[in-house]
Each structure stands twice: as structure tokens, then as C-alpha cells.
Amino acid sequence: MIPLWVILGYLIVLLLLGFASNRVSQATQVDYFLASRGVGPVMLLMSLFGTTMTAFAMVGSSGEASQTGIGVYGLMASASGIVHALCFFLVGVKLWAFGKRRGYLTQIEFFRDRFESDAVGLLLFPLLVLMLFPYLLTGVLGLGGCISGVTVGAFPELFKSTNGAVPPWLSEGIIVGVVLVYIFVGGVRSTLWVNAFQNVLFMGVGIVAMFVIAEKMGGLENATRMAREKNPSLLKRSMDDADKPRYEAAMAAYEAKVSSWKETKVGPPPRMPHKPGIDPLDWLSYMLIPLSVAVFPHLFQYYLTAKSAKAFKLSVVGHPIFVMITWLPCVLLGVWFVTGEINGHPILPPDTDPNKVLAMGIKNTTGPLLGGLMAAGILATNSLDAQFLVLGNMFTNDIVVHYAGRDRFSEKQLLRMGRAFVVVIVVLTYIVSLAEPRSVFKLGTWCFSGFAGLFPLTIAAIYWRRATKWGAIASIVAGGAAWIWLFRDSDYGAITDYHVAGWMPVAPIVAVATLALIVASMVTAPPGHATLGKFFRVGTAN
Template sequence: MTAFWIILAYLVVLLALGFASNRFAKKTQEDYFLASRGVGPFMLLMSLFGTTMTAFAMVGSSAEASQTGIGVYGMMASASGIVHAMCFFIVGVKLWAHGKRFGYLTQIEFFRDRFESSGIGLVLFPILVAMIFPYLLTGVLGLGSCITGVTQGAFPSAFASTNGAVPPWLSEGIIVGVVLIYVFVGGVRSTLWVNTFQNALFLTLGVAAMFVIADRLGGFDNATRMAVENKPSLLKRTLDPKDRPAYEASVARYEAALEKWQEAKAGPPPRRPAAPGLGKLEFLSYLLIPLSVATFPHLFQYYLTARNAKAFRMSVIGHPICVLILWMPCVLLGVWAATAVVDGRPVVPPDTNPNQILAMAIKNLTGPVMGGLMAASILATNSLDAQFLVLGNMFTNDIVTHYLGRKRFTERQLLALGRAFVVGVVAVTYVVSLAEPRAVFRMGIWCFTGFTSLFPVTIAALYWRRATKWGAYASIVAGGATWYGFFHASGFGSVEHYTVWGMLPVAPVTLASTIALVLVSIVTRPPRPSTVERFFGKPAHAQ
């Protein structure tokens, strides 16, 4: 019960921050969506970091580490430290400058101007919404799993079917409701305030949890020693000979269960045990995944909130360190939780849903107060707020006012339309989250793959004068089509470790969108000189 009350108190703080931020609102679109472009370096760092580190980071990293080992840090964290910071530097700063100069509120407004095409918005809007959808889903699933994990046994009579835990349908509903309220009340300013508070919380508590759990396991050395003894594969990136018999036995059990399931088709299909270890080409291709931060529409919106270009400097330098502080404890905790044995019993039962491993380890190894605080900090790792806000922003500005005209609506009507659209998308996400309890990590990877397919067109828009409208269309379509083809072939994300020629699908998808962009741009008419001058300035010989 203690954990439950701490989570509840945390949610009340979020609502209070949302209402408090509303007192500083100026009631203009630029203020509601961009905080009047006045955000300083520290809050920008907290917002960019908090938005790139979602439930995917805290729940997904520990879950994946418990299955495939410490390699997940290199796959996502150190790769993100290099690539995210690069994207803030070479994409974020430029986009901020164009946004400030031309008054953009959304990504699509920029692409429409740069590629001299109103229609590109009609292609991009459904793609961006469709790709945000699985991202939202990872957030909702991760947060629901967390609350269910730490409230086990809290309500034995009310929720007997979930061992007394708050069931996912309720926990997910509450979280989504709270985020919607503070976003609607305070706009981007509330998300900035909440992000700063949340980041301070989860950076502190992630490290604290690592120390407390290591202490409960007999010290850091002892926690790792248990991993070496019980599942050494999790400390490297190949299948250790010691783990081979156990792995082969689990695969045999899975195949038997699958055969039974195929006969009866009742209940969810059995989950194939993840093979410890990691392919080298697959590892290399993970470097492409973090490129997605250059194309997330909700990050684009945060780029535009910066007070000036200098505000980005702290984000570029500090991001790799913040990622380190968050991910290292999560990866170690995931490995320790999966291998630790206390008083002759495993800390987490072997058949536990990986998404719940971190929460259960904390609950079983620490007191209810630490469990509740940690759960609150896991809840803090979400970017649902920014995603909700940008969906409303894109719908009102890129679709409603662009096609129907600003003068047909009052500002209040536009706001209501945007909110109605967000509620609709969130409702669909909520229903799907109840029916599709897939691994947070896998869902996230597919979502990031889709966004990375837009990286070539984003870079070309900023740095290649010759990039044309038709090149952009070809790139978006080629990337989207290949992404969908691989997503379909993977059983819509249900095949674990789906690779193409040993690499993640992100590699061929990015290659296809790049080739289409370059080839089609070269053979089609270049952009008008006025457009080139608008975005790149006059050529050197004309100055």
C-alpha cells in the first residue's frame, strides 16, 4: 500500500506543476506550444534528455539486459551519447534558427516551405502520427507494467486476479488521464516543468536504487559474482558454454508449448526465449537507431522552444553524461535481478514478464518506500506529455488551419479541436495497450526505425541545396514502404531479434530512403533560387 500512496502523491505533484505553470501562460499559440521561445540551457537539456529517455530507457533497458545482457548499454546508451548529441548539434540548432526566423510551429511547416510543396504535409502527417503511435504504446505499456509490478499484494480483495496488484487497465488509464490534464492545462510550459522535476527524480533514484540493491545483494562484487555463477552470458555478448544447456532446454519447452498452442489457439502464444548474445552486424546497425531523434516531431517542438542557439550547448555536452547516469544502473539492475539468489531463492521468478523485472526486484529487495519512489521515478521516464502536445499542434496547424483557413475558427475552437484529436489517438492507444502486451524494447526499436527513415530527408533539407520536392517524396515513400514491409514480415513486431542480412531493419530502410532521395533529386528540377536563398543564403560567388 505504501508504494501505491507514493505513486499517487507523485501524480498529484505532476498535476500541481501543470496548474502552477498555467499561471505564467500568455495565452498565445507561440506560448502554449513553444513557451514563447524562451527556454534556457538547463531546462532545454532536461527536456531533450527526458524526452529521448522514455519508459523504453528505464523499463526496456533493464528488461533487455535481463534477457540479453550488458550489450544493451552499447547498443543504445553509448550509441545515443554519440549520436543524439550530434543530432542536437547539426540538426537541432539549424532547425531552431529556421523556426525562429520564419515563425514555424511544426516540423511539417518547415518541410512545406523548404520543399515548396503543400502536399508533403498530407504525406508526412499520417506517417508521423502512425509512427508516434507505437512510441505512445511503449510508454503506456511500460508505465502500466511498472505500477502492476510494485503494487503486487497491495489490494488482495479488490484485484485478486492480478495477485492484488493494480491491474494494467487501471494503472494505464490513470497515468494517461493525469498526463492529458496537465498538458491541456499548461501546454508546453507544463511539460518543461514536469520534465525538469522528473529528470531530477529519476537520475537521483536510479543511482540510489543501484546502491541499495547492491547492498541487499551483499555488495557490488557479490551481485556481479552471482551473475558470473548463474548466467555468465549476461555479462558478455556471446552465449557462454555454461548457459547452453539451460538455453537449449528453454527452447525445447517453448517449441512444445508452441505446438500445443497451435492446436488449441487459446490464449496468447508462448514467448520464444531470447538467445543470449548479440550479432556484430546487428550491434553496428544499432548506431542508426538514435538518428531518430533528429526527426521526432515532439523533439522538433522542443528545439523551437530554445531562447537562443547557445542554449543548445549544455544539451550537446551534457546529454552523453545524463544517458550514462540513467542507463548504467538500469543495465546492472536488470542483470543482477535476473541472476541474484537470496536465501536459496531467485529474487525474481524465472518466468516473470521482463518488463516487470526492475519493479519486482526493487519491491522484493527494498522496502515499500524505495519501491514506491522507484516506481514514481520509472513513471517519470515518459515522453507522453510532449507526444500528446505535438499531436494537437500538428493537427490544428498542419491540417485544420492549413486546409480550412485560420479565419474560420476562433483560437479556442482550434484548441478544442486539437485536444479532441489527442484524446482520440490516446483512446486508441489505451485500448491497443490492453490487447497487445508486447516487449517495450522491441516496440520501441520498430518505432525508432520508422523515424530514422526520415533522417536523410531532414539532413538534406538542412544541408543539401539540390534536394528537391520529388526527392523528398521519394525518400519518404521508400523509407515508409520498406519499413512497413519489414514490420509486416516480422509479424508486426512479434518476432524477437528480427534482422535483415544480420542487421536491424533500420539499415536497409535508411539506405532505401537515402538512395531514393539522391537519385530522384538529381533527375528532377532543382528548387527555386528564392527558396535556396531563403534557407541557405546567397551562394558565395553571388555575395
């Protein structure tokens, strides 16, 4: 029961932060959605970092490291440190300046203005919403599953069908309910305060857990020594000769299971053994995935909250360090858990589901208090609040206000409308999550590639004077079409190791979107002087 109490305590803190932030809020849209553009360097770092670190950072990284090994750190963490911070520097600062000068509340307002086109906004709106929604849904399902996992056996009488665990409909309801309350009362300011608290929690718990667990395994050196003896491939990025016989045996067993499964079709299909190592071309093309942070609408909203351009400096420098502090413990724990023993007993049974490696490993190596704190830390790795809020902002300002006319509404009405949209989106997300659409996880990972496909458009809008409306439209359409075609070709995400000529799908999507942007911009009339004057200094080159 202790983990459950820790999680309840964590959720209560979130609510308290929401109500506390409400006490300093003003009844305006710009305060509700942008904290009156008054956020300083520390809170900006916390919010940008917290929003880019999804549940993948803790659960996903450990699970992936248990299969692929320490290479996961370079593949996802050091790459994100380089690319995310570069996006904050090259994209975030500029967008903040445009936003403050022109009074933007949403990303689409910027693109409409820059490309002198309503059509660009009309194309982008459904695309951004459709890509953000599965991302949102994966967060709700993942966090609901986490609470259910931690509470197994806690309520044997109350929830018999789930082995005493809080069922997903309730755990997901609790998560979205808590998030709804604090963003409803406190708006973006509540998410900033909550993010700061969550970052301290998951970074602190991760480090403490790493040292406590290593101690139980006989020290840091001994934990790595056990990994080297049992599965040396996990300590590098290629298959070790010592692991080849085991991999070949596992593949032979898998093929035998698949042929018998094909005859009966009873139960889920067998899981294919993971081939140790990382392909260098995957490694290279994976660098494009973090470009998505330059396009996420919820990050754009956070950019606009900054008090000044200088507020970004701390985020640019501090982000790679924060990523390191979060990921290093999770990656090491993932490797240690699947290879380590305590008192001669393996920490985890063979073939443990990668998504359960972190939770089960902690449960089997530490006490209930650290287990509960770790579960709270996992719950902290989400950006649901910012995503709900930005969708409310987009529906209010990009649709209702833009097409009905701003002058028709008072500030009070706009604020009410924004809150109402937030409630509708939260309720809708919860209803869809009840259907347990597990396939959305496959779609979720593809959404990152989709967002990355809009990166050429974003960077050109800021730095390339010659980028035109038709270039923007061509880029959105071509990138979107490439995404749809490849997603279909991957059997709607079912082929998990889907590649195009050895590259991950994100590479051709970004290439097609870039090419379309350049060609269509070059063959159409350049933007007018008035527009260029708003976004570029006179006399500057492209």
C-alpha cells in the same frame, strides 16, 4: 500501500507543476506550444533528455539486460549518447534557427517551405501521426500496467478480478487524466517543468537503488561475482562456454514444449529461450535507430522552444552523461537480479518475465518506500505529454490553419482550437487503450525504424541545396513502402528477430530512403533561388 501513496504523491506534484506553470503563461499559441521561444539551456537539456528516455530506459533496459547482459548498455545507451547529441548539434540547432527566422510552429511548416510543396506536407502529416500514435499508445499501456503491477494486493475487496490491483482501465485513465490536466492548463511550459522534476527523480532513484541493492547483495563486487558464477554470458557479448549446455538444454525443452503446444494449441505459445550474446551486425545497424530523434515531431517542437542557439550547447555536451547516469544502474540491476541471491535465496524465480525483472527485483530486495519511488521513477520515464501536445499543434496548424487560412482565426480561437485538439487526442488514445491492443508493442518498436527512415530527408533539407521536392517525395514514398513491405514480411512484427541479410530492418529502410532522395533530386530541377536564399548562405557549397 506505501508504494501507492508514493505514486499518488508523485501524480499530485505533476498537477501542481501544471497549475504553477499556468500562472506565468500567456494566452497565445506560441506560448502554449513553444513557451514563447524562451527556454534556457538547463530546461532545454532536461526536456530533450526526458523526451528521448522512454519507459524503455528503466523497465526495458533492465529486462533486456537480464536476457542479453551488459552489452545492452553499449547497444542502446552509449550509442544513443553519441547519436542523439549529434542530432541535437547538427539538426536541432539549425532547425531552431530556421524556426525563429521563419516563425514555424510545426515540423511540417518547415518541410513545406523548404521543398516549396504542399504535397510534401500532405504525405508527411498522416505518416507522422500514424507512427506517433502507436508510440503514444505503448506509453499509456506500459505506464498503466506499471501502476497495476505495483498495486497488486492493495485493494483486495474493491478489485477482486485483478488480485486487488488497480485495473488497467483505471490506471490508464489516471495517467492520461493527469497528463491532460497539466498540459491543458500549462501547455509546453508545464511539460518542461514536469520533465525537469521527472529527470531528477528517475536519475536519483536509479543511483540510490543500485547502491542500496548492491549492499543487500554483499557489495558491488559480490553482486558481479555472483553473476559471473551463475551466468558469465551476461557479463560479455557472446555466449560463454560454461553457458552452452544450459542453453542447449533450454532449447531442447522449448522444442518439446512447442511440439506439444502445436498439438493442443491451449494457452499462449511457449517462450523461446534467449540466445546469449549480441550479433555484431545487429550492434552496427542498431546505431541507426537513435537517428529517429532528429525526426520525432515532439522533439522538433522542443527545439523551437529554445531561447537561443547557444541554449543547445549544454544539451549537446550533457546528454551523453545523463544517459549514462540513467542506464548504468538499470543495466547492472537487470543482470544482478537474475543471477543474485540474498541469504542463499535467488532474488527472482527462474524464467521471470523480462518486463517484470525490475519491479519484482526491487520489491524482493528493498522496502516499500524505495519500491514506490522506483515505480514513480518508472512512471516518470515517458514523453506522453509532449506527444499529446505536438499532435494538438499539428492538427491545429498543419491542417485547420493551413487549409482554412490563418487570417480567419483570432489568437484566442487558435489557442482554444489547440487545446480542444489536445483533449480529443487524449480521449481517443484512452479509448483505444481500453481495447488493450497489446500487439501495438510490436508496432511501437517498428515505429522507431520508420522515423529513422525520415532522417535522410531531414538532413538533406538542412544541408543539401540540391535536394528537391521530388527527391523529398520519392524518399518519403520509398522509405514508407520499404517499411510497409518489411513489416508485412516480418508477419506484422510477430517475427521478433526479423533481419534482412543479417541487418536490422532499419538499415534497408534508411538506405532505400537515401537512394530515392539522391536519385530523384539529381534528375529533377533544383529548388528556386528564393527558396535556397531562405535556408542556405549565398556562396556555400552543398
